[in-house]
Amino acid sequence: MEFFNVWIRNGLVFVRPCVDDVRFKVYENDVWVASGLDDDGVLVTLQERKPNTILTIEYLFENKLGREHFPLISYYAIRERNYQAGDILVASDNLKSELTGYMGHSALVINENELIESPGLGPAIIRSSIKQFLDKHPVHAQFRPVQSEVGEKVAQYAIEYYQKYKLNVEKGIHKPTFSFDLSQELDDPWDKIYCSKLVWICYHFGANYTFENDHLWFSPEDLYHQLLENQDFELVYQHQNVKFLIDT
CATH class of the missing domain: 3.90.1720 (endopeptidase fold (from Nostoc punctiforme))
Structure with missing residues (x-):
């Protein structure tokens, strides 16, 4: 079951729960950056806009603690290394x-x-x-x-x-x-x-x-x-x- 949707654009991250009645915290490379409640999303400004940055969402749902990890590398296109005009x-x-x-x-x-x-x-x-x-x-x-x-x-x-x-x-x-x-x-x-x-x-x-x-x-x-x-x-x-x- 997926608990969160995450969108990244221009150094901003929008985290929105997919379920009701959930409390959550957002961490960037293990540093707390935001907290949210229920289906209200949170907007976070990235401190490290790099593909190796990892967002971690720690949440409490139905009295159970869970975590989801979102490596930023999955949001970037990493292609085979070659060179073309205009690179x-x-x-x-x-x-x-x-x-x-x-x-x-x-x-x-x-x-x-x-x-x-x-x-x-x-x-x-x-x-x-x-x-x-x-x-x-x-x-x-x-x-x-x-x-x-x-x-x-x-x-x-x-x-x-x-x-x-x-x-x-x-x-x-x-x-x-x-x-x-x-x-x-x-x-x-x-x-x-x-x-x-x-x-x-x-x-x-x-x-x-x-x-x-x-x-x-x-x-x-x-x-x-x-x-x-x-x-x-x-x-x-x-x-x-x-x-x-x-x-x-």
Whole structure:
């Protein structure tokens, strides 16, 4: 007999009993987060929005104590690991260990072996192997657009964007430059660039798909949390230790 229905969306969990006259408590990774009574549901804000998080519902029904477990991994699509055009890699670790969990990094896959990214300093944009990203950033997640044609358009734009950047450099025009300057416009591809802005630009101009931005800059943390429960994307892979410490 199933005692509870659980829905998860955008970092919120709604727990509703399937039976009357039941008292229950909700735990996230063994930490109490909410209590409920009878058929009234409860809304919980997740603290750890990760597939390895486990929700436990402890309940009392007809004077009997029971528990139900809901691993979040069952709510995410974990696919066989491969790479397709338009895939997004988002890491919470950083080459500078003191920035791990605060800064992170992201890149855009253009084919089964390569990606385009803005790694910092110069050159501002590079075309490189997926392997080097995985070696540098093992603590990462991989997301894929549900519609493959969207990914193809985004990857094609990224390739053309990179080629135009290379031509600029050959002419002595170093535009865009790598910068986290908060005064830069998110939709300006030729002034300044950084890793997650590059992903934003390629989706915005390449496929007319625009990610929302909640603060002055569009960070890897913004990208990760928007993708995690976005119906237009599926989670292909996530390292169990992916975690951003602050909302940037």
